[in-house]
Amino acid sequence: MQLSLSLTASPEFVIGAGASRCFGGSTKEVTKLERLLADFHHGKEAMFFNSGYEANVGVYSTLPQPGDAIIHDTMAHASIHDGIRYGRASIVKAFAHNDLQSLDAVLEKVKLGSADISCGRRTVFVALESYYSMEGDISPIPEILSHVRSALPAGNGVLIVGEAHLGIVGPNGSGYMSLGTGEGKYIANFARGLMYSTGPSFPTVAAIRASIATLSSTDREQLRANIMLFYQLILMHPRRQALSKSGISKEAFVAIIPIITKQGQCHKLQQRLQVYGFRTHAVRYPAVPEEERVRLMLHADNKPDEIKGFARVLMEWGWEIMQVGPRPETRL
Ligand SMILES: Cc1ncc(COP(=O)(O)O)c(C=O)c1O
Known part of the structure; x- marks a missing residue:
């Protein structure tokens, strides 16, 4: 438009x-x-x-x-x-x-x-x-x-x-x-x-x-509302404490969010999200120096149900990984 x-x-x-x-x-x-x-x-x-x-x-x-x-x-x-x-x-x-x-x-x-x-x-x-x-x-x-x-x-x-x-x-x-x-x-x-x-x-x-x-338009306000919804869902999640090493930034509250994953896991998380219709980007060395991550970008036109669905898939995946992975180093 x-x-x-x-x-x-x-x-x-x-x-x-x-x-x-x-x-x-x-x-x-x-x-x-x-x-x-x-x-x-x-x-x-x-x-x-x-x-x-x-x-x-x-x-x-x-x-x-x-x-x-x-x-x-x-x-x-x-x-x-x-x-x-x-x-x-x-x-x-x-x-x-x-x-x-x-x-x-x-x-x-x-x-x-x-x-x-x-x-x-x-x-x-x-x-x-x-x-x-x-x-x-x-x-x-x-x-x-x-x-x-x-x-x-x-x-x-x-x-x-x-x-x-x-x-x-x-x-x-x-x-x-x-x-x-x-x-x-x-x-x-x-x-x-x-x-x-x-x-x-x-x-x-x-x-x-x-x-x-x-x-400068109302899209920006909508994006802010979407960011707040996403963080609210993650930070208030009942398993948030258990997933405390999640890597999700707590203080930035912005639309581009890196989710740090354990070695060898970023593509698996990306594929899992893809199965549910969420497109994210898996990032590994040499694009970043060390830790792998999945980068998520929220948009102004994301609907609340999409954001809720995304947060659910993300937290479920993190929980599954924690059950099977070596616990101390496991990150979302
Ligand atoms: C921090 C930073 N600086 C510079 C660039 C390069 O910008 P452009 O994609 O317009 O070439 C990027 C691209 O993603 C970036 O993330």
Whole structure:
């Protein structure tokens, strides 16, 4: 519905971009979209990349300069790692997932290793995601920001937050923050994925406009109600205590939910859910470092009976596994 509204709002559109953003591919529609995105995210500017992967590679391979450092959460997305690999930062270090003490220790190490950084002459980029969908947890961004500020009082700390899972945090799901002004021109002239790839076609632009309209619509309230119903069913389940190592995130209350499973079980759980008509995704190494998981995505148009059915199948499966598996390590 939103997509057809978005398409018909521009009867003059040309389907393809025709060229890279640097050679005429920055059509009027793309520029308008970037304005819309900047406003939606309460930013000054926005820059459109053809994918989140390209955006991360573009940002991490262009912004950090020799002498700079990148400190990333261990669970940072593959595209962040790839961007770092293509880039020129002199120091790259990881801190333990969402762990402020580990972040402090790494910041100290980086300052000790570089006089330019401790004096504020070079920059430390801190690479994060707002929601880690494979872990089911939200990054403590305000706390991370305050730790970075106190470790780098000269103001040479920059947070880069991946908001791939739009719709989860912030007003209308607009996320924590967007790339500020100042870097845009530099990225446009150096990010290879932007320079050497054709700009977005009109249907892509229209689909993004439609997604933003959906995020601000009543669908979002319905999705929230569905998330609450799912968590209520799981957390109030009579066997919840017995299944206490379930791996289902207790605090995130979001639409993308990882269910950690015992080794060798993620495909079995996925197949069981499939038998009952629920499509989920089984995720194993190397897509995730260690533990297997099944990733569930709730939607605004899921009906309460579907959510109840899903929770029932999930909990029954967990209970069966606990009866037959080696008890101490068994997780849902
Ligand atoms: C955290 C994160 N960052 C980046 C990406 C890449 O985004 P895209 O699929 O638009 O290339 C993904 C994709 O799933 C992601 O989960």
